[in-house]
Amino acid sequence: xxxxxxxxxxxxxxxxxxxxxxxxxxxxxxxxxxxxxxxxxxxxxxxxxxxxxxxxxxxxxxxxxxxxxxxxxxxxxxxxxxxxxxxxxxxxxxxxxxxxxxxxxxxxxxxxxxxxxxxxxxxxxxxxxxxxxxxxxxxxxxxxxxxxxxxxxxxxxxxxxxxxxxxxxxxxxxxxxxxxxxxxxxxxxxxxxxxxxxxxxxxxxxxxxxxxxxxxxxxxxxxxxxxxxxxxxxx
Numbered sequence: 001x002x003x004x005x006x007x008x009x010x011x012x013x014x015x016x017x018x019x020x021x022x023x024x025x026x027x028x029x030x031x032x033x034x035x036x037x038x039x040x041x042x043x044x045x046x047x048x049x050x051x052x053x054x055x056x057x058x059x060x061x062x063x064x065x066x067x068x069x070x071x072x073x074x075x076x077x078x079x080x081x082x083x084x085x086x087x088x089x090x091x092x093x094x095x096x097x098x099x100x101x102x103x104x105x106x107x108x109x110x111x112x113x114x115x116x117x118x119x120x121x122x123x124x125x126x127x128x129x130x131x132x133x134x135x136x137x138x139x140x141x142x143x144x145x146x147x148x149x150x151x152x153x154x155x156x157x158x159x160x161x162x163x164x165x166x167x168x169x170x171x172x173x174x175x176x177x178x179x180x181x182x183x184x185x186x187x188x189x190x191x192x193x194x195x196x197x198x199x200x201x202x203x204x205x206x207x208x209x210x211x212x213x214x215x216x217x218x219x220x221x222x223x224x225x226x227x228x229x230x231x232x233x234x235x
Contacts (some may be wrong), residue, residue: 004098012080017213019062020077020203025219026059031193032226042187049187056188060162061195063203067154077150081210085146092143093136100144104135107205112215138209149206156202160195 007015033052037045074154099122106119121133209216 009080009083011074013211013213015075016066016077016080017207017211019066020207021219023059023062023066024200024204024217025191025222026055026062027196028217028220028223029226030055030059030188031197034039034188034190034193034222037187048174053186053188056193056196059200060165063157063162063199065143065201067150077210078147081142081146081150084210085142088139088143093140095136095140097140097144100137100141103206104141107208107215108113111201111205112186112217114215135212138212141209146210149209153199153202153206157199160199162196165192 030052033048035057037048037052040048065074066077103119103121107114110118116130116134121128121130123130123133204215204217207213
């Protein structure tokens, strides 16, 4: 058997971030479709429900692998994050932790499209550039709590029982599941969509910190395409 080629760190990170973007756009498609569906009577909306539910479950499947998987052959965040932190531990920037926390609060408040020029980096005091200051803040944040943040995210994901949804409804690992095919026409609870959105938001911000990738999602044009589709009204 031909030996599988090893990925470089840059290739590994790029693949992870692209999967995060994919999980995000699947969630956004699900959220958008459900925002256009009526609250109660859904007769005649089977295709929309199927599309939205499939997007929801695809997002969960991706997140479960990235955050929870322990299989060496799968793309997971923990090994590469550990490697980055270990590599950088001898050159951690002298950035005040108060500034790091203020920047995290800024990202949380202005997600997903923060205007960085509205944040006070204090660049005038040390004659530095905003881009360099942000890079130092991300590096400092990675070293302070990168692995702890990942652990908390995993705890959050499993605490909301998304790992069980993945096993039961997505992977069909329970033959006694009452309605394994019900995802085709059963409405998701809006609360589940909101909870998934919060996890996606945390992961997107974390990945910006961990891997220095921008928050803007290059797949967002899928939502523009969705706007062009006609969602059939009840006959």
